[in-house]
Amino acid sequence: MGKLSAWLHSSSSSVDAEKKKKANRRSVSALTSSTFSRKDRETNGHGTRPSVAPVTVPAAATEPAAVMESTSRMVALAQKITRETEKLEAYLQENNLPSPSFDVDAPADFPKLPAGILKSRLEIIFATKELGLLAQGPRESLRWGVWEFLDVLALQIINHFGIAKLFPPGQTIPLAELQAKTSLDPINLARSIRLAMTKGIFSEPSPGVIAHTSASRALAEDDDLQAWIGFNAEDIFPASAHVLESIKTHPEATSLTRSGFCFAFDTVDKEPMFVTFGKDPIRARRMGKAMVSLTGGEGYEVSYLVNVEGGGYDFNEVDTAGGTFVDVGGSHGFVCVDLAKKYKNMKFVVQDLPKTVDSAPKPICADPEVAERISLQAHDFFTEQVTKNADVYFFRWIIHNYSTPYAVKILKNLIPALKPGARIIINDHCLLEAGQENPWDETVMRRMDVVMLALLNAQERTEAEFRGLFEAASKGFVFKGVTRPKGCRMSIIEAVWQPELVEEAAPAAVVANGHVTAVLDYAAPAAGPVIAEPVGDAVKAARAAFASAEEAKAGAAK
Numbered sequence: 001m002g003k004l005s006a007w008l009h010s011s012s013s014s015v016d017a018e019k020k021k022k023a024n025r026r027s028v029s030a031l032t033s034s035t036f037s038r039k040d041r042e043t044n045g046h047g048t049r050p051s052v053a054p055v056t057v058p059a060a061a062t063e064p065a066a067v068m069e070s071t072s073r074m075v076a077l078a079q080k081i082t083r084e085t086e087k088l089e090a091y092l093q094e095n096n097l098p099s100p101s102f103d104v105d106a107p108a109d110f111p112k113l114p115a116g117i118l119k120s121r122l123e124i125i126f127a128t129k130e131l132g133l134l135a136q137g138p139r140e141s142l143r144w145g146v147w148e149f150l151d152v153l154a155l156q157i158i159n160h161f162g163i164a165k166l167f168p169p170g171q172t173i174p175l176a177e178l179q180a181k182t183s184l185d186p187i188n189l190a191r192s193i194r195l196a197m198t199k200g201i202f203s204e205p206s207p208g209v210i211a212h213t214s215a216s217r218a219l220a221e222d223d224d225l226q227a228w229i230g231f232n233a234e235d236i237f238p239a240s241a242h243v244l245e246s247i248k249t250h251p252e253a254t255s256l257t258r259s260g261f262c263f264a265f266d267t268v269d270k271e272p273m274f275v276t277f278g279k280d281p282i283r284a285r286r287m288g289k290a291m292v293s294l295t296g297g298e299g300y301e302v303s304y305l306v307n308v309e310g311g312g313y314d315f316n317e318v319d320t321a322g323g324t325f326v327d328v329g330g331s332h333g334f335v336c337v338d339l340a341k342k343y344k345n346m347k348f349v350v351q352d353l354p355k356t357v358d359s360a361p362k363p364i365c366a367d368p369e370v371a372e373r374i375s376l377q378a379h380d381f382f383t384e385q386v387t388k389n390a391d392v393y394f395f396r397w398i399i400h401n402y403s404t405p406y407a408v409k410i411l412k413n414l415i416p417a418l419k420p421g422a423r424i425i426i427n428d429h430c431l432l433e434a435g436q437e438n439p440w441d442e443t444v445m446r447r448m449d450v451v452m453l454a455l456l457n458a459q460e461r462t463e464a465e466f467r468g469l470f471e472a473a474s475k476g477f478v479f480k481g482v483t484r485p486k487g488c489r490m491s492i493i494e495a496v497w498q499p500e501l502v503e504e505a506a507p508a509a510v511v512a513n514g515h516v517t518a519v520l521d522y523a524a525p526a527a528g529p530v531i532a533e534p535v536g537d538a539v540k541a542a543r544a545a546f547a548s549a550e551e552a553k554a555g556a557a558k
């Protein structure tokens with residue numbers, strides 16, 4: 001049993017309440033170096049994960065030693081930037097593609113690049129970042145790095161007041177005229193725009209005259225991007241600013257109703273974020289559109305899961321047997337549609353909350369051969385699984401929304417439905433040890449982890465932490481490991497149900513703060529984890545609103 005599980009089920013009476021509380025804390029990162037050993041990685045049966053020693057300085061580890069010996073790090077980085085930039089530029093020129101620029105007419109996105117050229121582009125990004133930090137020096141980069149939230153503040157103001165949409169791309173506008181078009185105070189407009197300019201958003205070709213850049217144009221024209229900025233700047237930013245208060249008051253950081261978000265919006269012990277959004281359709285819709293902007297991005301497409309050659313999951317065995325795939329919290333079933341197009345014998349059940357199921361497109365797919373093998377089912381994953389004896393239970397972007405007590409409960413709810421050999425597949429980020437991702441992915445995933453903390457007291461997880469979740473749910477879950485398609489940020493985490501491994505033990509009720517919070521079906525009596533919150537209440541409250549938010553998201557995606 002891994003350490004997480006051991007903590008969750010420690011039976012020693014000498015383990016005091018504080019220790020038990022710690023066991024349920026969202027972060028078990030202290031465990032990772034000891035439990036996520038090289039041996040674990042190399043023997044997980046998939047072999048697609050790196051097996052290098054842990055490093056903590058992101059980009060430096062990628063530079064060949066020979067280069068480091070003959071030149072200083074700064075010179076080596078500068079040379080690399082030159083080399084890779086020349087390759088990228090040459091490719092763009094050979095293919096008649098525009099060179100990157102801040103010009104208003106420059107494309108807002110890079111075209112799809114061949115693998116080698118994409119690598120050059122990424123190397124430029126990583127090396128410039130590292131070189132910049134080195135040239136700044138530690139004290140200065142700390143001193144001014146902490147001011148980055150002010151860039152978000154400027155963007156928050158600009159986006160909220162729709163400044164980018166107030167004059168057409170390609171035209172300039174005197175600041176005084178722009179001021180007349182907004183209720184934003186002139187001084188605040190000018191200072192926000194001028195701070196944004198330092199990041200390439202707007203320009204001032206002559207004093208007092210404002211012009212669009214490619215970035216401000218994207219902000220003016222892309223609805224989903226506006227929603228992404230709005231959700232981040234107006235929901236996540238205030239939530240983040242209250243995380244300290246939240247974790248000082250409730251260090252266990254597991255409750256959906258005690259997150260930074262709840263402190264920011266005065267909903268502590270009242271309602272989780274999704275309930276708040278459920279009451280506010282504009283905000284819910286903004287979040288829905290923001291998710292469209294996020295998941296439409298490179299690295300998150302469903303095709304990564306479906307494409308077996310590229311490292312996706314191979315369902316051929318399930319397909320040959322005409323097996324059943326249940327997408328738990330599957331929204332409108334787009335994952336099942338894509339899988340059903342590839343696997344012609346499998347049957348699919350898409351489960352979600354009633355509102356989401358009701359708003360799903362009908363038929364779910366224009367191709368009747370695909371549609372007739374997919375059924376929609378209203379099911380709450382905080383209750384016992386209703387589709388029995390399926391071959392696969394699949395969770396995509398679900399488990400990362402919940403802290404350990406909730407996530408364990410979701411897995412435990414499967415147990416009564418599971419047949420021997422049933423596969424449980426989680427499709428989420430899976431965090432590596434520090435420094436093993438490329439620096440861009442590393443930053444995105446670490447930030448996402450902290451976003452989950454700020455909004456929901458939830459978390460991204462390492463392989464060891466996923467393993468710990470399954471172990472905490474039941475010994476009958478045999479953890480198979482983690483794979484990740486090349487180029488994809490999301491991993492495929494798998495366990496298989498083997499009921500013969502389940503030990504018989506008396507059930508134990510877990511009581512915390514006067515609430516019965518969980519019933520453990522195999523832990524020794526009185527050995528259960530302290531879940532310091534009324535899980536049931538918070539979950540109930542979350543259900544209805546989550547559905548509204550998701551409905552808005554589905555609407556936005558159409």
Ligand SMILES: C[S@@+](CC[C@H](N)C(=O)[O-])C[C@H]1O[C@@H](n2cnc3c(N)ncnc32)[C@H](O)[C@@H]1O
Pocket residue numbers: 328329330331332351352353356379380381382395396397398543546547550
């Ligand atoms: C982040 S979305 C993920 C949707 C989909 N799996 C995907 O990959 O995009 C979370 C989904 O879980 C659903 N959901 C939330 N709470 C639920 C519950 N208690 N039972 C079932 N589904 C729920 C939401 O309606 C939503 O569709």
